[in-house]
Amino acid sequence: MDFIKQPMDIENRSMEIIAPHLSGLNLTEAETTVYSRMIHASGDVDYAPLIRLHPDAIAAAQAALQKGCNIYTDVEMVRTGIHKASFNRYGGRIECRVADPAIADMAKAEGITRSMAAMRSFGRDLAGSIVAIGNAPTALFEVLRLAEEENILPAVIIGIPVGFVGAADSKKVLAENKLVPFITVEGTKGGSPIAAAAVNAIMYLLDNRR
Amino acid sequence: MDFIKQPMDIENRSMEIIAPHLSGLNLTEAETTVYSRMIHASGDVDYAPLIRLHPDAIAAAQAALQKGCNIYTDVEMVRTGIHKASFNRYGGRIECRVADPAIADMAKAEGITRSMAAMRSFGRDLAGSIVAIGNAPTALFEVLRLAEEENILPAVIIGIPVGFVGAADSKKVLAENKLVPFITVEGTKGGSPIAAAAVNAIMYLLDNRR
Numbered sequence: 001m002d003f004i005k006q007p008m009d010i011e012n013r014s015m016e017i018i019a020p021h022l023s024g025l026n027l028t029e030a031e032t033t034v035y036s037r038m039i040h041a042s043g044d045v046d047y048a049p050l051i052r053l054h055p056d057a058i059a060a061a062q063a064a065l066q067k068g069c070n071i072y073t074d075v076e077m078v079r080t081g082i083h084k085a086s087f088n089r090y091g092g093r094i095e096c097r098v099a100d101p102a103i104a105d106m107a108k109a110e111g112i113t114r115s116m117a118a119m120r121s122f123g124r125d126l127a128g129s130i131v132a133i134g135n136a137p138t139a140l141f142e143v144l145r146l147a148e149e150e151n152i153l154p155a156v157i158i159g160i161p162v163g164f165v166g167a168a169d170s171k172k173v174l175a176e177n178k179l180v181p182f183i184t185v186e187g188t189k190g191g192s193p194i195a196a197a198a199v200n201a202i203m204y205l206l207d208n209r210r
Numbered sequence: 211m212d213f214i215k216q217p218m219d220i221e222n223r224s225m226e227i228i229a230p231h232l233s234g235l236n237l238t239e240a241e242t243t244v245y246s247r248m249i250h251a252s253g254d255v256d257y258a259p260l261i262r263l264h265p266d267a268i269a270a271a272q273a274a275l276q277k278g279c280n281i282y283t284d285v286e287m288v289r290t291g292i293h294k295a296s297f298n299r300y301g302g303r304i305e306c307r308v309a310d311p312a313i314a315d316m317a318k319a320e321g322i323t324r325s326m327a328a329m330r331s332f333g334r335d336l337a338g339s340i341v342a343i344g345n346a347p348t349a350l351f352e353v354l355r356l357a358e359e360e361n362i363l364p365a366v367i368i369g370i371p372v373g374f375v376g377a378a379d380s381k382k383v384l385a386e387n388k389l390v391p392f393i394t395v396e397g398t399k400g401g402s403p404i405a406a407a408a409v410n411a412i413m414y415l416l417d418n419r420r
Contacts, residue, residue: 003347003348003379003380004376005321005326006321006323007323007324009375010348010376013374013375014373014374017374017375040373040374041372042372042401043373043374043397043398043400043401044254044399045398076290077290077291080286080287081402111216113216113217113220114217116215138213138215138220162251162252162253163253164223164224164227164228165214165223165224165227166220167253169213188254189252189253189254191251191252191253192287192402192403193287193372193402193403196287
């Protein structure tokens with residue numbers, strides 16, 4: 001059982017292994033960092049051609065962070081996956097309301113999922129924020145509806161729900177939206193670590209620029 | 211934006227979509243549940259032929275739960291992903307020590323990762339427990355070393371670290387070990403939601419058996 005035990009060695013070697021899979025995609029250096037960390041979180045190089053990154057997404061997220069924006073997540077796993085020591089420097093909060101009993105009541109009353117009810121309850125607070133969705137297509141559909149119907153525009157939507165019912169459709173609507181810059185992944189694959197990795201990559205870029 | 215908003219409908223439809231991908235694998239009903247929920251968590255049917263489930267793993271995990279065993283996780287995301295309302299019925303605790311400053315000191319002093327140091331610090335407490343690893347190959351290598359060299363035997367190891375450095379190797383060693391029943395995934399893919407899904411599937415089976 002001889003293996004690499006140094007965190008920086010592990011990270012550097014991982015990025016070297018991922019690099020050739022990005023070579024045909026014409027990415028900027030910043031985009032390469034975001035792609036690499038999303039692929040690293042999934043262990044799946046097949047993500048490379050499936051990632052969709054709006055050209056303004058990284059800059060919009062960084063500007064929002066520097067203004068102290070909040071991050072709104074659909075599930076606790078995304079909140080847990082965001083690197084606290086980095087995020088705390090910017091002054092915002094990470095909000096997730098899916099486990100709130102009041103949200104469970106609201107979801108039951110309206111016949112919708114809890115993560116959808118949670119996003120609806122945030123309402124205007126989502127404007128100018130970073131929305132990070134790693135699990136629930138219904139949460140992403142709701143954020144897109146709020147943008148389109150109520151003109152509530154997050155700074156960026158990192159929308160990477162996972163699964164076989166609604167996820168691919170919700171991400172397609174996100175990738176085609178003209179109102180909010182986005183980061184997403186085509187198809188059924190995704191998940192909380194991938195969404196958190198995108199957030200962390202954007203903070204990593206900001207931290208290393210200073 | 212017409213889409214399914216009822217949680218049970220989403221779950222049932224997902225399981226129907228996954229089923230054909232498991233048809234050639236000769237699984238028991240309980241194994242089908244564990245496979246389905248792991249695939250559901252990844253959104254990736256390509257997991258089907260990569261999952262490795264020791265024939266005693268489900269029963270061993272269930273017996274341990276019913277004795278009130280603890281679950282030891284490598285990262286907070288696995289802890290967050292485990293369904294608390296189900297787990298709390300059994301009386302055990304979920305322990306994760308990766309963010310403990312004392313563990314950071316130990317890791318630095320020994321030149322190892324924090325998740326590896328955390329597993330080493332649990333030591334004999336791991337005996338009879340459920341170990342659930344969703345991120346760090348080094349944590350899994352350490353648990354396997356404790357089993358082999360110090361005869362510390364968890365009831366089951368759910369070892370699904372992710373990535374390009376060590377993950378595939380650590381999971382291969384796990385799948386070939388003769389000391390502890392296991393659930394794992396061949397190759398570089400994996401992650402916290404997949405490890406948590408395996409734990410949750412095992413509890414779901416127990417809950418529905420009563």
